[in-house]
Amino acid sequence: MKKIICIYLLFVLSCNPSWFGLDEEIGIYSYHDGLAFAWESFFEDDYDLAINYIISSITETEDEPYFNSAYSTLGWLYLFKSNTFIGTENQDSLLFYRESAMEQFNYIDNENEAIIEYNTGCYYDHCCSDCFMADRKIGLLYTQIEEYFTDSESSQNIVDLLSELNLFINDNPEYDFMNGKPPGSNGETINLNIINVKLYLSQIYFRLGQFEDSCNELNQLTDYQKCNLDCDTVWDYSNIENLLECISFEVLF
Helix, strand or coil: CHHHHHHHHHHHHHHCHHHHCCCCCCCCCCHHHHHHHHHHHHHCCCHHHHHHHHHHHHHHCCCCCCCHHHHHHHHHHHHHHHHCCCCCCCHHHHHHHHHHHHHHHCCCCCHHHHHHHHHHHCCCCCCCCCHHHHHHHHHHHHHHHHHHHHCCCCCCCHHHHHHHHHHHHHHCCCCECCCCCCCCCCCCCCCCEHHHHHHHHHHHHHHCCCHHHHHHHHHCCHHHHHHCCCCCCCCCHHHHHHHHHHHCCCCCC
């Protein structure tokens, strides 16, 4: 009888890892499952788990031949994680994750093929076959522009980057970062759309001392017309302060 009880206990314990204080690992059953799990982890503020889900989607799944949306997502997760080091003494980590993000955003192989594949291979309600392209472009522009402002040795050409950012705005009038992504389990979303991108453009002009351009860009945004700024003026400390207050320097994301 004692022997039977021992065998029973061994069977129960071996089937339930929580008896040992271990949580059973969630398996990734498909490429798109991995991306969904990653965003859920992100909304739970677990950046590292989110990143691991994406890496697993790239290295462990076989149902999708193209990983473009994963590379774009990984770039954004690295970018979000880099922002956690802003204002800290750990600038090496900030730069590391920014550089890692840029590396992912530079992945452009087989984009058209990926769009065709995602159009039939993703079954979630939030699926979007080509949203990763706009995400990749604005993510890359942001990392390049911020590198220009923060790295004295940067080779980025701000004139070219501004031209590309304006082109992005013209080509993506309905851009919304949440397209193609699931909300969090409690309805969490990321407020990043074309209005935020236009506001970011206004902020860039301000940082470059192009106050009239900054003002004109801001006046085109309905939510900021209440500022009633006169852009055709001689700029001095008094009206520059008004412009700065109106911009309020909300972050891009």
